[in-house]
Amino acid sequence: MTRERLIHLCWAVASLLVMAIAIGPGVNNFVVAMMGDAITVDYPWLLESGRAVIARGGLPGTDIFSWTHGEEEWVQYQWLFEVGLAGIVDLIGIDWMIRLFMLLVVAIYLLIPLFGGVPRRVPYVLTVTIGAIALIVITINMSIRPGLMTTLFLLIQYVTLAKMRRGELFHGGFAIIGVMYLLWGNIHMGVILGIISLVLMLAGDFLEKGGFRRFEPADPDIEGQPLAPAVYLAIIGLAFAASLINPYGLHIYERIIDVSAQASHTANVDELQALNMQWVQGQLLMLLVGGFMVALTFSRRALTAQEIMHLVLFTAMGMFAARLVLWPALFFVLILPKALHHVWTDMKSRRSSLHPMLGAAEEFRTMIVAMVVLFGVVMTLAIPHNLAPQRMGLCExxxxxxxxxxxxxxxxxxxxxxxxxxxxxxxxxxxxxxxxxxxxxxxxxxxxxxxxxxxxxxxxxxxxxxxxxxxxxxxxxxxxxxxxxxxxxxxxxxxxxxxxxxxxxxxxx
The missing domain is CATH 3.40.50 (Rossmann fold)
Structure with a gap:
């Protein structure tokens, strides 16, 4: 075995150990937290709302739950999530629903970024470690609620636009965005976050395409080219139009503005208060912010303008209201591994003593998949023995x-x-x-x-x-x-x- 090959294997083994250490506590802490927190006090009315829509064959015009507001119009803007929840629970039961929920969240923050959401040249150890940290951060507010679908749609949108920049998608990207916003507009008011993310991409790519800000990536092979403003305007127009295909049309955006303006409402909801930095979730979010600050020192070599905008805006939102921490955690998983990869690549170009490998080699992909799948099987078998006493969360x-x-x-x-x-x-x-x-x-x-x-x-x-x-x-x-x-x-x-x-x-x- 050559010296080069030995060093290569040492790096790979070290990376696998780091990933095992990260995946274990990260996924385990998430699963343990969700045994009691997956079901919140919103679950009963979400479930019964869906069942009511299915039974009626349409949306109720007025409130069906209270005697104080029974005559008032109820804008059921997330009706599709409620119907889906009711259908799944009635089909497979609450225990398997919770398992399905856990699997989806782990896929969003760990598996999809690891196997496609983040460019494959980025070392796995970075993606897995940051994804595992994110799984702990989101335990503040992750649960079976419509915000879960907004997280999934933000992920799909970000990955789709990245592929369009790299020339791997174009017309297919438009199709994905159109279908996604058609669903999103009927599932959650977080659809506005998707529009905001598109606007940030438009602004960032405009700055770089127009020469106002230079981005010279340390590893250009994993980066694409900024899209033209006309392409973004077409995407935003399509997204907005598709989101209006819902029972309430433009009224969902009016509702978003109305809810956001209710200061007294915000003051009485715990999860809308500022993120408590004494919590471990807040401290881990600050750890991710620290990684972002490191990448900022190499900003022109590590971060695009739109990536900086996403991390700054969504982190500020998460710190302002703990409920929103799901989304900065997602963008850290999608952006920070690639940025740190650029930082490492830039450092290697200046110091020949640094080894070219950081992370597991490509040939260990099968081992990583097997490790994640095995861990998932073990947790799935263990869940039934621990879940029942806490199945209904605060309602139990x-x-x-x-x-x-x-x-x-x-x-x-x-x-x-x-x-x-x-x-x-x-x-x-x-x-x-x-x-x-x-x-x-x-x-x-x-x-x-x-x-x-x-x-x-x-x-x-x-x-x-x-x-x-x-x-x-x-x-x-x-x-x-x-x-x-x-x-x-x-x-x-x-x-x-x-x-x-x-x-x-x-x-x-």
Whole structure:
């Protein structure tokens, strides 16, 4: 064996070890987190919304879940996700639905970037390590919700445009974008993020194609050529037009603007608060930002203008609102490995002592696939033994009590409830009508703030209940208003299991 071959194999083995170390904790931490967090309090109303659309054969015109807003128009802008969720759950069950969800997320952040999303000349060790870090970062907010599909569509769009720049796609790229936005406009309001990403690509390629910013990649073989502005304008026009083929047309964009402007709504939703840098997810995101800063020192050799714009804008969004961290994590996986590859290649061109290989050799591709597949099989076999106790997430501990409360409730009850109880109740009593549930953008910031203030005892809870004509209360025991209800002589406690309680106003009270 030659010295060159020995060094080559040493690099490859070291890279495989790094990847094994990264994949293990990264995927394992993600799977463990999702055993309790894949199902959120949004899941019940998303599921029942889909079932309602299937049963009716069309979208309901007004709200079907609350007695407080039952006559108001309900813009079901993510109806296709809800129908798909209901169909899949009813077909394969919730346990296999969670497995399918986990597999899709691992594919988005690890497998697709590893086997095509990132150019194959980029060392696997970079893509796998950054992908594994991203899988931990996204545990802040990843769950079975429509935002998952926005993540998938952002990935498809970014990879499609990269192939168009390299001349591997053109008309096929237009077809992919058209079909994708047709679906996206019926699945999630995150469709606006796709348009924003296209605009960033247009701006970045315009700067480089027009000579305003020079990009001289250290490894030009993995880069394409900037697309003409006319091509981008055609793509953006196609994307926007396709997204309008939905039951509400342009109204979905009006809805996006309206929801974004609800400052009081934002203030009452935990996951819309700024990312807490004391959390390990926030610290790992800063680690990725550190890698970005390293690449910026070689910016003209490592990063295109549109790549810089994507990382800056989406990272700022993720730090401003923790819910949005899914998308900077995605772009770090797609951009940072390639940028660091350019940095390494540039360093090699200046220092001949650096070995030309960083990462596993091409011949180890089969081994990597086998390693990932084996890990996936082991986790799939292990999941059933750990999943059942936490299957329904935050709803799990409430469901025994809610099932008993459902037997005590009267059809005509006008109950006051917290959002979590309101949504979880649908799992045991789909026909129940609630005061509020987690569809905060539907209820509006003022109504949410009023309900939250009453539950926190920040305003007169009796005044709120009397004004709305509520005659019963279903409330988790953690809310401060519980102590007041226990003291209230005109309310009778009918159920209390230490987790959730049910009260009804006494006759004449």
């Amino acid at each position: 501990e409430l469901m025994p009590g809610l099932a008993k409360i459902a037997d005590l409730r009267r059809l005509e009850d006008r109950m006051f409830n917290d959002p979590t109880s309101g949504s979880c109740l649908l799992l045991v009593d789909p026909k129940a009508r609630v005061f509020i549930d987690p569809r905060f953008d539907f209820y509006g910031g003022d109504f949410l703030a009023e309900a939250a203030a009453a539950m926190r005892m920040e305003r007169d809870w009796r005044e709120v209940l009397d004004r709305w004509g509520a005659d019963s209360v279903i409330m988790r025991k953690a809310w401060p208003v519980i102590a007041a209800l226990d003291r209230a002589e005109d309310y009778e406690k009918l159920f209390d299991d230490g987790v959730i309680a049910f009260y009804r106003r006494r006759e004449g009270g």
